[in-house]
Structure formats: C-alpha cells, structure tokens
Amino acid sequence: MQAQSRLAMSGGVGGGSGISSSDDEHEAVIRELTRGRQLTARLRDEALRALRGQGQAEATADFILQEVARAFTVCLNIMGSPPARAPPPEMPATGLITSPTPTELMAPRRNREDSIPREHTVTTSPHYDGYQWRKYGQKRITKTQYPRCYYRCSFHRERNCRATKQVQQCSNGDPPQYLVMYFNDHTCDAAAWEPEASAAANPAVAMQLDLSDGGAGGLVARRGVQEEHERQVLVSSLACVLGARQFHQSPPDAAGITSGGPSAAVNVARQAEPPHRARTRDAPAPAAASALVVDDAAAEMPGLGVDGVGLDIMDYDVTGELCFGDSYGLPDGPYQ
DNA sequence: TTCATTTGACCCAA
DNA sequence: TTGGGTCAAATGAA
Numbered sequence A: 001m002q003a004q005s006r007l008a009m010s011g012g013v014g015g016g017s018g019i020s021s022s023d024d025e026h027e028a029v030i031r032e033l034t035r036g037r038q039l040t041a042r043l044r045d046e047a048l049r050a051l052r053g054q055g056q057a058e059a060t061a062d063f064i065l066q067e068v069a070r071a072f073t074v075c076l077n078i079m080g081s082p083p084a085r086a087p088p089p090e091m092p093a094t095g096l097i098t099s100p101t102p103t104e105l106m107a108p109r110r111n112r113e114d115s116i117p118r119e120h121t122v123t124t125s126p127h128y129d130g131y132q133w134r135k136y137g138q139k140r141i142t143k144t145q146y147p148r149c150y151y152r153c154s155f156h157r158e159r160n161c162r163a164t165k166q167v168q169q170c171s172n173g174d175p176p177q178y179l180v181m182y183f184n185d186h187t188c189d190a191a192a193w194e195p196e197a198s199a200a201a202n203p204a205v206a207m208q209l210d211l212s213d214g215g216a217g218g219l220v221a222r223r224g225v226q227e228e229h230e231r232q233v234l235v236s237s238l239a240c241v242l243g244a245r246q247f248h249q250s251p252p253d254a255a256g257i258t259s260g261g262p263s264a265a266v267n268v269a270r271q272a273e274p275p276h277r278a279r280t281r282d283a284p285a286p287a288a289a290s291a292l293v294v295d296d297a298a299a300e301m302p303g304l305g306v307d308g309v310g311l312d313i314m315d316y317d318v319t320g321e322l323c324f325g326d327s328y329g330l331p332d333g334p335y336q
Numbered sequence B: 001t002t003c004a005t006t007t008g009a010c011c012c013a014a
Numbered sequence C: 001t002t003g004g005g006t007c008a009a010a011t012g013a014a
Helices: A002-011 A023-050 A056-078 A189-193 A196-201 A203-208 A218-249 A262-272 A288-299
Strands: A119-123 A133-140 A147-153 A164-171 A177-183
Touching (some): A023 A056
Antiparallel strands (some): A119 A177, A133 A147, A147 A164
8 A cells, every 4th residue: 555655645645745655556547447447437338238127236236336447436536637527526636636735725723732734635425534533623714714623533542542633514515515624643442444444354355455554644645445345346246246147148158157146246245344333423324325226236146145145235324425415415504 | 321522720831 | 902723511412
C-alpha cells in the first residue's frame, strides 16, 4: 500500500508536498485502474449481450457493472488522473479537492493541540469511510452558510480512540458536497477490519494493494482499497449470478463451470466479506432494494439460493453510498 | 430499555 | 470579548 497511500495523498487530496513515490509507480497504478475500467466496460457489454431480454438479471448485471466502473473512476480521480468520463451525477464523487480548501472554508483555527487536520477530503458521501463515528456536537460557524458537525470514533471511550472528524457542507450543488476533516489517528482495533483485516484474510487483496504500510497511508488510500474491496465482492456476486445463469442454460461442463465457477466466486466473496458492522445512523443497514435485486437473481439459480451458498450480500453495504448519499441532509433548525 | 442524536451551556485560546 | 470545540442533559428511535 505504500505506493498507493503516498500517491493517493499526493495525487488527489490535500495536494501534500513531499511526494516520495516515483512517477513510474503513479503511472503504473493509473494504467492498471484504467485497464480495469476498460475491462469492466467490456464485461458489461458481454454481460448485457448474454442477458439481453432477461429482465431482472440484465438489470442486476447492468447495475453492478456500472458500480464497478464507477469505483474505478473514483480511484482514478483520487489518483489525480483525469477520468475518461465524469461519474454519473447521482453517484457520489469522492476524493478530489476542488474548492474550497479547508483553510478557505474554516475560520482560523486556534493553535490547540491536534487542531490541524491530519487529512481532509471533499465528498458527497461523508458518512461512509470505513469507520464508525458518533456525533457529539454541531455548531454554526460564523461567516459560513452551513453548520459544522463533530464526530468522534465510536470506540472513543471503550478503546480510548482519539480519532475525530468534522463534517461541513461546503457547496449547495446537486449533490451537495461536504468537507470532511480528520483529526488524530484511530487507535482502536475496530478500525483494523477494513480494509487491512480483509486484506489479511484475502492475500490477493493484500498483494494487489500493499497494505504493509498501514499508518500514514491515510483514509483516502484506505478508501481506494475499500473501493477495490467492494469491486471484488461485486464482481464475485456478478460472476455468481452469470455463472449460475449459464449453468441453468447448459450443463456445468459445457459452461466451463466446475470448481472454478460460482462456488469459487462465492469463496472470493466470502473472503472479502467484512465482519458485521454495528448498525448506526452513520452506517445504516444495507438498502433492501439492491439486496433484493441480488437475491432475486441468485434465487433463480438452481441449487444456488442465497441461503444455500451462504452468499450473504444483505450484510454488505454495497449500495450505501447510493442510497444514503444525502443522509447528511442537515436540518435548517436553529443552530448554536 | 438502550443507544444515538440534538442542542444549550460551558471551557478555553486568541 | 469572541468564536470554536466539547460536554452532558434532553429527546427520540428502535
């Protein structure tokens, strides 16, 4: 992860100085991400062709592969590479600092300890960053249009985690954008499950995304890893759906699905599956609609019902960004 | 009943 | 004195 962490920090977010990664590494990562996006587009074409006229399955494949392509686009944005096309407006675009910068938006901060954000980002979905946060305050900031919300790690007390973040709406666009500032590093073990934990459980992820660095890589890089993590689950789920459909249409051998077919895909999904998260308003339960879509597709598989294979997509917040992108809608009520 | 959020009050640095 | 950050009681949802 060393390379990606450094690149993510230097490329899109913060524009930090002291870039230590080589241009070659940067280009290699962008090249691979671009290739991934192109292959996803091809896969989408193939899938839609194969599933043409099959209603629910076609829509499911289309949705999932659009999400995979979006994940690549977001990663490319984070890496500072101009996307081939902008992400769809309804999709949360994360990571690129445009304007304003924190110093522009913030009133001058006092020189208190830990008052300098170790990281900041502008996103349309400020709630989902892989950690559990608990809101402890909200203040109207003078000369700004929107209040600032204060969050601390949910394990602040029980594990003495000092990580905090501040979220402030910074544009009234559609969707609105939020400036998220992070203070202090997580010291709670709870943060370790994602994505480091999944990488530990899945050597492929760890190999692709060298996480050995761990610390200074920061959340933006972690978010990139998370995108990859989501992509793997989505691809695995899709492979399961498509594989089973082929299975349904032709014998397993003819479809080329034996040990490497749906079961393998499910295994990958299992490996990549994070442990269950506590349901908080910050990280709501997965949207029922998308879960049902996948369930429906899977339920059509002969012998591959969701329960039968244990592909528990319901527990993975794949569509959280989509469904809760505006969940930070701040009330217009009286602020302090 | 438990837990997260809201919000007025308080603390503290500039 | 002012404004930002935090505390903690009140409130609401599950």
